[in-house]
Amino acid sequence: MLHTNSPTLRAASYRAIRLASTATKASSSNSGSAPATASVTGDVSASATGSSSFRTTKIIEPLDSKPNIVILGSGWGAISFLKAIDTKKYNVSIVSPRNYFLFTPLLPSTPVGTVEEKSIIEPVVNFALKKKGNVSYYESEATEINPERNTVTLKSISSIAHLNTDEAASNSNIKHNQAAELKYDYLVSAVGAEPNTFGIPGVEKYGNFLKEIPDSLKVRERFAANLEMANLLPKGDPERKRLLSIVVVGGGPTGVETAGELQDYVHQDLQKFLPALAQEVQIHLVEALPSVLNMFEKKLSSYAQSVLEDSSMKLWLKTAVSKVEADHLVASTKLEDGTTKETTIPYGTLIWATGNKVRPVISSLFKKLPEQKDARRGLIVNEFLQVNGTRNVFAIGDNAFSGLPPTAQVAHQQADYLAQSFDRIAHLPEFQTELLEGSADSTTTATELFKKNSFRPFKYHHQGALAYLGAEKAIANIVLGGKSIYTGGGAFTFYIWRVTYLAMILSARSRFKVITDWLKLSFFKRDFFKGL
């Protein structure tokens, strides 16, 4: 539905802002949703990337009824923001190449089938459907943020869904896999980060990450193929031993939980039908620091370490990987006497779960904004989550750098905070004008503008941390109102871990599916199908 002639004061006053700030050539009586016919200026085609086959870049004009927020991403920050934003006050467009939200905390459970991949994902449109008002989803990767003209460049649009909108009217001029620029009034960047190999040779080529659903499928495929091949080699054959060696690099929650889940599969399921094979599987957990799970208080990480040491896993601490080859990796361990010892670890499956780095769309923005010239780990934001150097671009989650850890919890709280800020902004038309067009007093920075209007800064409330160790043991530290209300490790904590994760899941469907997966596990083996 187009509300071009919407009589409300807010919409009308907003409309004036938008027309002024974007200097659109469409006449004001024209509906803003009718896409301008490929109007291209020299600088647009010059800066547009990823669209080599298109000489001209199509500009997608947003709906005209309300201020338009474009969200980049479909992870914790993006979807939490979508859930929280009041779509009666804003039109919202979400851009992401991944058309579903992924509940990352349970990703380590999926390669071995403790939880199904489909159980921890939820289509973006399902979240969008729950909103009142105009919400559009663009299945596409944003390759450039262009703050100078308030657009994002979409590399190739594979699908568009307009929820509660006249879809047919809006799409008519965009072709499948076409590149385009999408206009925004406000941009919320929440594209997350990508796995970091720290430049270590061979990781990208031979290792498996565990960051997305296809990674999980690949790990299962690889491990299953290795089990098959090893099974047809005689006991004692070094190649059999190599195939049955799994190396997990990274002693953070993802690495530890993945190693624990693999161990569970081997002990609880594989043992039942291929016992000789199961007994020979060797899992290595490699961490460069002197201890695993460093984000936990010492007591818990020590407990975790003792659990892992008692398991059949091999723990390599103070060990840094220097090179990865197709069938082995080279690592150096710092010894007590200060010297280092180089070891070669043959592997059949290598899982790389160390850290993250910024995505290209973000590092590209660093270069466009002088205020971001020192940015490395994410967009530098102020206490209102505004990207330094912009007035209407915000960043939340792992693509923002604010000194907080790159966790779901931080992204979620930032998203809720920002949605509340937008609630206030909707009631402050003059603030909006000043923010989008610059204030009359041009020396007022965006930060000062927020302060002047009494916006409270973002404050992170740590609610604790959890990690699964395998063999139905977990560690947890749960914080409420700044006070630690539960600290524990062991089998009971495993239930705390489960209940907390269930509570964190963002959709009822996904929660239902995870519950049934866990319930299934109490009666049956894991579903571990090669290639499925």
Add this chain to the structure above:
Amino acid sequence: MLHTNSPTLRAASYRAIRLASTATKASSSNSGSAPATASVTGDVSASATGSSSFRTTKIIEPLDSKPNIVILGSGWGAISFLKAIDTKKYNVSIVSPRNYFLFTPLLPSTPVGTVEEKSIIEPVVNFALKKKGNVSYYESEATEINPERNTVTLKSISSIAHLNTDEAASNSNIKHNQAAELKYDYLVSAVGAEPNTFGIPGVEKYGNFLKEIPDSLKVRERFAANLEMANLLPKGDPERKRLLSIVVVGGGPTGVETAGELQDYVHQDLQKFLPALAQEVQIHLVEALPSVLNMFEKKLSSYAQSVLEDSSMKLWLKTAVSKVEADHLVASTKLEDGTTKETTIPYGTLIWATGNKVRPVISSLFKKLPEQKDARRGLIVNEFLQVNGTRNVFAIGDNAFSGLPPTAQVAHQQADYLAQSFDRIAHLPEFQTELLEGSADSTTTATELFKKNSFRPFKYHHQGALAYLGAEKAIANIVLGGKSIYTGGGAFTFYIWRVTYLAMILSARSRFKVITDWLKLSFFKRDFFKGL
């Protein structure tokens, strides 16, 4: 465990038989499980196929403790037989390239996610694990049955699991992807059949079958991609119309149920987030005969037809497809006046669900046995399910031709019957000797031998038929003790359909998963993820 020196009379008497009939060169004190070192005679390498890279074919000698039954296949016949055979009396080896059983009746529910693919499959090893005694599973395709030397040729062995057996000892000489010949005392062939294109050009290249799990994934992938592409084309564009056209060829249960499930997805789910698109999807159901679901009594098939005609599907009866191109097919419809009318139907997705033909391993056996020279639709079997022209080869399910319909029900009953026959055989050592070595009176045929020993012939008990029509309506005819106890069509019958299918599922895990899938569906939309 090897029971070479097992003192029981049965094993000892059997052992004498096996040594005589297979003329093995291994000394009698040697364990039969130690594979003979690639002993190859001229005729072995001449007739072995599918192993071009191996000059010599390895012979896998079975365990020596009990008579060895080799089962080919992992479908209804094979797995029902495995469940029923007494593995205390026989060593059993299963050979199949597909390492899971597939509950075919629910396959039409999987492309749109009404039921998950993983919910209707169960690993072969899970069935094997439940058996006492020696059971081995060879993940490999059997390419030749060699009745002249009691072996099957395995093209390429990707995995072996020995359950309740000393696995390490048995495998040591087989390499991954190696070809081999597996010896049997008795062979139960249950490899099923493959989709038949009836030589119609283009079907193989452009159509999707719906016979196996990967077919279901391909249909979903294709349909999802077409929805995406169509969504970015304007209403009225002929390409949009083509992409949204689904043609299902075949008016049997698979075709009708698949069409119904696709229709359900479009009406119940797609309608919610892409209503304009959903309204334009057109499903065509094409059948060469004058009516659909011909295996049902007239009353039910007429009801089914009226339901389908009232739906938004387009029903093409008396219509034969003559040619398939990349984006359309050509079909001829017989008109009332005896003439035929040619129509071109553009399609985005084509599902081919017409009929089956024999697999190459079976047609190859036709040529080796003069008694099978007229065989076309399957191995001709006698009333004891023995393959004509052999003494120790049996065939059940779709790869056997006995005039019965190619259904799960027939395969299941044949499997149970055959397992009972083997129960009797185990108690008749003289009968075994006569069967395997030929009787003293060489004119006694195998059929006569079964009759002489008072084996009762196989008798099929029809228990009815069911089909889902879409929109939560089904038809069913349930027969008990030869009497029809339920005949109905509609919404209540849909629950009969569900309950009956649940009862038919062969494993508790699969039943649990199907129940939770259906339960999920009453609260949430289907899981329809492109590429997952």
